[in-house]
Amino acid sequence: MNIKVLYFARIKESVNYSTEDLVLPTGVTTVTALKNHLAERGGTWATLFDGQQMVRAAINHELVENMAPISEGDEVAFFPPVTGG
Amino acid sequence: MNIKVLYFARIKESVNYSTEDLVLPTGVTTVTALKNHLAERGGTWATLFDGQQMVRAAINHELVENMAPISEGDEVAFFPPVTGG
């Protein structure tokens, strides 16, 4: 499954880039699974996505929970809790 | 006891004037007693002050309840419920 991943704010600075195209292995079909998949990269990725830090996700521009399913072609974004206003 | 009485809005229009100086008989020492005293004038006064209509009172520019005491030299105002804002 092909998806696009975006990173914002503190997370973008940690991973050093803002977007990447990913081909997901079979079985990685939820936000949680994607976080675990990214954590397997180790280092900064492990620190960010091991579940200790609060990382919010959006799929196709909608805030979603960790159980949300990911589909072919989705735009998945990861970011810290928002601080606007 | 000498006091000054002011009337506002609908009540002022009913009684046809906005202020009067009154010498109160002994015993008229509360807002309720003053309302009863004015109601004894009959006609419009009775209608206004017989307790059927909502008439608010202020003494010396402070909203007060019916039990409030009246003292020599007070400025007592009668008016309908307020409708500003």
Add this chain to the structure above:
Amino acid sequence: MSVRVQLEDFDVAAELRALRLASAEIGAVVSFVGQVRDINDGDDVQTLTLEHYPEMTTRALEKITQEAQSRWDIHDSLIIHRVGTLKPQDQIVLVAVTSQHRGEAFKACEFMMDYLKTQAPFWKKEATSQGERWVDAKLSDDEAQARWESE
């Protein structure tokens, strides 16, 4: 913490700007502007005339201001209320509150409006196509004020 009662219109922008720029500790400015509606109780309103009790009005508005200040951590507040004859879409009243954080300013501003509606000696008379009439007080305003009594 100022209150003004005046015949003239007021400039919301200038007032809010002055309040906001008074301190860089201010994070929130909440304001209420009331305007004259053209319909009330089903009739068209041509003009609205506000009478008040001058010696009492300022005092009542200052008491409301002080009460808000004692209840919430606000930086400053302003009440401007017009009197005299207004027409539909004229501004009647401005209440504005500044604070560090928004919760206090929202609460204080709504509190001040709710108290103004029930405690400040203003009375409205409408001229409609059916003639002139005094506006009746609304039970909903008493209820809005009563909410704060239990807080």
Add this chain to the structure above:
Amino acid sequence: MSVRVQLEDFDVAAELRALRLASAEIGAVVSFVGQVRDINDGDDVQTLTLEHYPEMTTRALEKITQEAQSRWDIHDSLIIHRVGTLKPQDQIVLVAVTSQHRGEAFKACEFMMDYLKTQAPFWKKEATSQGERWVDAKLSDDEAQARWESE
């Protein structure tokens, strides 16, 4: 029911005036203006930079607007949020709501701010004399939003 995200400052007076004059049925205009504070968590703030997620931001603000509209009988609303680099006492955000009666406008305006704070994809980075840092989300904002969930 419009939302705008922009680099430029906004003119509160012109915005409020346009909202208010849109209809003579409007009796109430409630607004919130946020400004950049010069102190946060004990340090002096020199500049504040707002990043956002453009494709999502507009959508999130429109959802907040629609939710407010479905909950209260309001006439219109406006959200303007700035992005880019701001300095202390710059305006960040305007939320304004018009309605016939004040209760609805007060509630809708505060609701919209509380949701904006927790749902709209903006992130603040401060430059202080101690260096740059991302601003942490506040638990109090989550709590402010949660109040509305049970209503």
